[in-house]
Amino acid sequence: MVNRIVVGAHYGLKDWIAQRATAVIMAVYSVILLAAVGALGPNTFEAWRGLFANGFMKFITFLFFISLFYHAWIGVRDIWMDYVKPTGIRLVLHVLTIFVLVGYAGWAAQILWRL
Amino acid sequence: MAELSIKKKRPKNLDLTTIRLPLPGILSILHRVSGAGLFLCLPLLLWLFQSSLATPESFATFKAVAAHPLVKILLLGLLWAFCHHFCAGIRYLFLDVHMGVDLESARLTSKIVFAVSIALTVILGVALLW
Numbered sequence A: 001m002v003n004r005i006v007v008g009a010h011y012g013l014k015d016w017i018a019q020r021a022t023a024v025i026m027a028v029y030s031v032i033l034l035a036a037v038g039a040l041g042p043n044t045f046e047a048w049r050g051l052f053a054n055g056f057m058k059f060i061t062f063l064f065f066i067s068l069f070y071h072a073w074i075g076v077r078d079i080w081m082d083y084v085k086p087t088g089i090r091l092v093l094h095v096l097t098i099f100v101l102v103g104y105a106g107w108a109a110q111i112l113w114r115l
Numbered sequence B: 001m002a003e004l005s006i007k008k009k010r011p012k013n014l015d016l017t018t019i020r021l022p023l024p025g026i027l028s029i030l031h032r033v034s035g036a037g038l039f040l041c042l043p044l045l046l047w048l049f050q051s052s053l054a055t056p057e058s059f060a061t062f063k064a065v066a067a068h069p070l071v072k073i074l075l076l077g078l079l080w081a082f083c084h085h086f087c088a089g090i091r092y093l094f095l096d097v098h099m100g101v102d103l104e105s106a107r108l109t110s111k112i113v114f115a116v117s118i119a120l121t122v123i124l125g126v127a128l129l130w
């Protein structure tokens, strides 16, 4: 960001911040989930399902998934940009990555809201 | 100009078989590998998550699939990937706020990341998979 001529382009600061913010959300969620599993020891179907059917858990689990998909989009896009130089192929890979991640988001919503 | 020609003559070593990556470098490439591996396995993980929650029958399927030795090994690998990515990711967040940037701490925290992520993988692997 420093010493750049402003040409209206994005230099990726927003994505950089989003990747960090989503990382923090996922890290906090992982600890909460681990604590919940550790405390409740849900080893029957009913107990396991009950854990995620709880309104608060459902909400933060969904938040985790959305963070995950946004985080993965930025990360995987960075990987494509590092190794795939031909613009056409790169564009196709970017579009495919977005498609699968949007699909996963719909899938995750469906899993959680059927509970 | 003089500077340019000197620069050109500097020796380069890009022979991957002789380059020894320092520990923070290994940590870094494994952070990328683990992130990519987790991404590639998302369909499997979502499917397992769905099966475990949908119906008692799908839960039974989930248990049977997760009990297969090959699946267990794959899941153990993904568990390590998550633990490594998690610990290395947190280390990066500290580096981002300029904590632990000097060489000595960078090496020390790399060692901690490897130790903690492997320990977590073993503990969680035993608790959840076996």
Ligand code: HEM
Pocket (backbone or CB within 6 Å): A019, A020, A023, A024, A026, A027, A028, A030, A068, A071, A072, A074, A075, A076, A078, A079, B031, B032, B034, B035, B036, B038, B039, B085, B086, B089, B090, B092, B093
């Ligand atoms: C608690 C969870 C997580 C934390 C704390 C975390 C943290 C981070 C951080 C800080 C980065 C930026 C690294 C950099 O710019 O050098 C990153 C990159 C990345 N993350 Fe995560 N992450 C987490 C979970 C995940 C998961 C579950 C996936 C799998 C889909 C994932 C996929 C990626 C990818 C593909 C990258 C790009 C790697 C690269 O550019 O080398 N992350 N992560």
